[in-house]
Amino acid sequence: MTLTAVRAGAYLHHVAFESADPERLAQFYADAMDMELTKTDNEWICEGPQRRYVVRAGESRKLAYAGLACRDAEGVAELKARAEAEGLDILASPSAFFEDGAFAVRDPDGHLIAFGLAKPQKAGFKGICGPTQHLTFASLDVEAFSDFYHGKLGFALSDRVLHKDGTLATCFTRSNHEHHTIACFKSDRTGVDHHSYEAGEWDTIRDWCDHVAERNIPLMWGPGRHGPGNNLFIFIEDPDKNWIEISAELEVIHDRPVKEWLHEPRTLNLWGKAILRS
Template sequence: MPSSPPPLPSPLWPASLHHLALESADPERVSDFLAATLQMRWERTPGGGAVLAGPGRIIVVEPGSGTGARHVAYGLDSSGRVAELEARFAGRGVPTEPAESPFLEAGAFRVLAPDGAPDGIALLFGVPAEPPSAADGGGLSGRLQHVVFRTPAPEPLLSFLVDEAGFVLSDRVENDDRALTAGFVRSDPEHHSFAAFRASRPAFDHFALEAEGWNDLRDWADHFAELRVPIWWGPGRHGPGNNLFLMIRDPDGNRIEISAEMEHMDRDAPHRVWPLEERTLNLWGTAWMRT
């Protein structure tokens, strides 16, 4: 029998994580912490929030009663591809709406990915605008590279990301019953720009900066030590992604990962399946098992 032709690539490919908007009841405290730990400069915004920028990283902190991520934005390289991606969603019955962002050019749009919460996860897609001038400042290497969310229903979220948005599945982690406990998807050759972990309730899990190499993780750790910010998990090496990592926590409890050596995969490379065990989450030792 002839094999079926490979699916047409989604207009999403290639795209990379561009910026992240966090919600905080105390934007000033969180912004101060992020600016110091992640070597970013920050400015207040008229609504009581803040914009932080450093080399390769832009984070917005918006005032609110909750914590975690308000939205995550992915950058594409042309307005034509953004329009094609929006048309792909519309053709599949996924509602889209225009997204206003000072960091994205006109034509950006937003969709809601299902995570089991009433609102879902807001994903923005657009062409990156001129970065804030603060992004030109110096600092340790670490471009914003991936986000992870927790959800009680990872299969529908993963299906949405792959089937509707056009992310490519890189790895699944399954328990003894073959149920999905974590899924990793990519939007360019880097192993994942988004991942979902099964947990009892929807929540933001962490965001990650990708450093240029192992020595940068040492320098980041020394920098955190100077600030008396303890490493919360790591250093270690993840199974899926094979990336080196360490994590800290901000005052709101958001986990921040510094990563290096993220694996690359071709667009057409098949996904793999990992067993749910500590070694999968950390080849080097103990793991943070979400509940």
């Protein structure tokens, strides 16, 4: 199977969420995640060094869209051709961050996923380092997620987590050398489980902890270390109850078989407390 998304070098460039109080949510991200805030006609845009978060008015805790940038225009075209060949509906990209030629598709749970060539980020952004890193969904059907991202778009499978009866609990897919770009947990709901920002290394996790502590934002989980991906993490929660992960030292994969893990607390956190989704 051709790993089209990996060939394109796609990576999570930005996410956009809906909110019943978009201005409040945007102001939280601007402060808590150390980003600059601007307002357009229908979006609040938070932007920092290699990280971007967009808010639109709407239903709280709902993903408006996610934007994955490709290495070059050829990669965008190849992904679009793959999606067309798989019979997917090609939709207009909603993202202002992409050049002409971007497109979007909807996954089995209705999430709008855009692919494009990123416009250059303007210079002068300051703040703690931390690019947008990955997006993780909650779904009733993880097999359908795997079939879509791996089978139809050509993401690579990194790890699978299985219940004791052999059914799929979690699926990690990647579109570059990092362990996961988009993942999915088996859940009793459909939506976003969390989105994540890259901290780089352990010392930057410390800096982020100090940063959120100064704002009286408690850590809801962590510090810990995941099994799949082997990354260090902390989690906080935004005013709409969306989960935000800050992650460091995520596994880089060049060539290895897909790993399978048992769905148990130690898989989610090698160091202690785990939040099991199913």
